[in-house]
Amino acid sequence: MTTHTLDICGVHVSPHHYIGGQRSTSPESFELHSPIDQRLLGHVSEGGAEHVDAAIQAAQQAFPAWAALGAEKRKGFLDRFAEEIGKRADAFCVLESNDAGVLLSRMRHGVVPRAMLNISWFAEHALRLQERQIETDQALHRIRHDPAGVVAIITPWNSPLMLATWKLGPALAAGNTVIIKPPEWAPLSSSLLADAANAAGLPPGVVNIVQGRGATTGARLVSDPRLARISFTGSVPTAKWIAQTAGANLVPCSLELGGKSPFIVLEDADLDNAAATGALMYRNAGQVCLAGTRFLVHKRVAGAFIERMRGYVERLNIGDPRDEHTEVGPIIHPRQVERVKGFVDRAVSAGAKVLWGGALHPYGAQYFQPTMLTDVAQDSEIVQNEVFGPVLTLQTFESDAEAVRLANDVDYGLGGVCYGETARATAVAEQVHTGFIWVNSFGIRDLAAPFGGCKRSGIGREGGDWSFEFFCDIKDVIVPNKPFRASFSQR
Template sequence: MTKAIPTLSIGDHAVRAAHYVNGAWVDEGATFQVFSPIDQGMLGSMPEASDLLVDAAVDGALAAFPAWAALGAEGRLPYLQRFADAIVDRAEAFAQVESHDAGVLLSRLQHGIIPRAALNIRWFAEAALKLQDKELATHQAHHYVRHDPAGVCAIITPWNSPLMLSTWKAGPALAAGNSVVIKPPEWAPLGCSILAQAAEAAGIPPGVFNVVHGHGPTTGARLVANPRLSRISFTGSVPTAKIIAKVAAENLIPCSLELGGKSPFIVLEDADLDLAAATGALQYRNATQVCLAGTRFLVHEQVRDAFVEKMRAIVEQLVIGDPRDTATEIGPIIHPRQFEKVQGYVERAKAAGARLLWGGEPHPFGPLYYKPTMFTDVAPDAEIVQEEVFGPVLVMQTFTDDAEAVRLANDTVYGLGGVCFGEVGHARAVAEQVRTGFIWINSFGIRDLAAPFGGRGQSGIGREGGDYSFEFFSDIKDVIVPTAPFKASFAHR
């Protein structure tokens, strides 16, 4: 008798509590419990993939790769279009489950994240059609530069937006002709199980799309150590990335690492303070569990007081509560361990003499909710200035001129994003001097799938988006055809 696959009931939706390997649902391994950050209620148990199952997922992906690669971009297109459609068909399930599982605002999931997840699959599938051989003509030959599929790609995603980031990586990997093995975050794994259900419904061939659940030091470690991988794409913390990079180096496997940061939010003296303050308050979205948030506010001393009062007035009106409530603007911190980490940063900053402008304590709504917090009067080398908190805790410094603003902006080991408010020409001149992967002028959060995304320094290695993703998920090959008769000679160069 076939063993029934267990399911978890989340709201009105059933989630398969199993791995998806080589086109089959597999319920094996010791289980770990999954809790909702909304109220710390247990959502159920998920299995931890054994070493043998992780290896089997890579084996299946490797076996499926040649046929999937041979389809070409046009042959893969209908599969990926159906995959995107299947995500849309499950939009309400994704929204309910990921809101319970990761504490993300239900409204943001419905109107932003889930449509984007489907677009991640569809856009890259269509973009792959344009990856024609690039011709380079030299005096000796015609060169045809190809994007060949690389092989099996390991994808490891974080807990702050599992669905969006899984599709952001899997979309270009699959469109380029690779097979994938996804390791979801153990604190928020359920959305990736629904994603596997969508892949199955779309008819993605067995072995092309795989999901193995488990913890980083066990399942994740076994996955990235597999020498048969061709690529590893990881989003998460710097310490974990260093472990992955070291293991990958032993097998010479290319890595793409997106690691968050401590991005500057610069307010120049000629900024629109109302817009800057409103955008500043947006940095608390998802309880600032967002890698690209501007968390170091650098404000010109001439406008500091006015800016603080404008932003304070907005922050005081923010609604903190259940992310399933459409009125809520800030939800919970993901997990008690993360909550303790955030609280620790706040208490150490207080003890070091930093001055609170607002917040600085838990919010009474529930055990994992924290008040939006802003510190000021801090030394440039203070922990709260230099380290990523990944919670609703911001810090403000002042500057007297552009040179000081740039110096402070660049005074960190990170370099992911940035924000700069001011007269457009002035803001652009400052922004171009900031060492970062991207920076918004008088705006925040504008993204396009064709544009590069990634950081400098400790914020990571590589770029994602558009052709930049295809460069990573492909093996670039030069096919050389001589333009004159070739003579085989030891004297020939």
């Protein structure tokens, strides 16, 4: 077992895989750079076919005993797991700020507490799913949630710790064993998560981490027929490939994908509150799938709304995410910077007007100005496709029906926001084809509630019972109320 670690601003973390309770090295590796200043953070092990196979074997070997423990005993392990995450709170903050560019303040006050809750809440919730009963005149139906087996979890780079634990919590609480393939642009928090699992005493093979690129390591993982489930959060093109590959083996997939969510402002909205919320769409440099990125504002109040929001945007602190006062940090990778810039340049060339921003930010090479574009056509690329950067569009409407039509006229359906008089805004929100939508608010979440999207925004729901329905095999044990005698009916 290697002791080599990377030193990330005083935090030591392994750059290697975690398989069967042990660190495992690779002859191949890839470079990891910080989005803050492009400095080299180190070299990370690249998983090959042998590492994927070893992780699956370790998970298979650990599964029978972990599944047999039952929800109550698993809860003891998982509660300790959550505690060990908490003990490493400062380290998680440092790692994810440095390799993913996530705001330190967001990590400390939002992500780490949520990561702990993702583990402990689902461990508690699993106790309620031990067995449900349906009694009829003929029989007693005992409905069981049995663990499915070995689960692959593939996470994106925009919030690695939160999204890994969001899937890991219910998967483990249900009795499955897990292989995590972290994002190659931001793998370090997953590596530290393995240390927390080990310190909590989770049996070897229950949690495994195999690092690598999606096109190589990820492809080998999702194509393996020994998997019982695949849970993926990421892009639509990758999801299509995963679904096709998993389909060949009839492995069920949960796919949480991108968004192009509407932010609707009716003419009777509290414009100042709506504008302040609108500025939040630039958090994490706009790399948030559930953000409202298409502003649909009633024509009568568009001018006033724009000026209010401009005031909030001009006050945003842009800079080093490790500074507690920073509100907008860097874009994750040079390739993503070019993608964002390309969207804006093409939109402007097609006639879009820049209300603010529109270019790289002078703070650093991977920083982009918070941007708002208007005079955009409904069928344009910038309106129809996910940018995943600090770029928003603004269109106007003259009736609630038109607002709903524009909101629904994209291929995505993840989230949404609607500001206006509560009853009216609720009526509009109910007509938007999306997985969830906030009325006069943003970001309110509960682990018991469903999360997921419609159309190209994904398949399935996560949260509460919905997570367990995916990570479990639902079984009906049927016990008759009176002696049963087999007979054949005759015609």
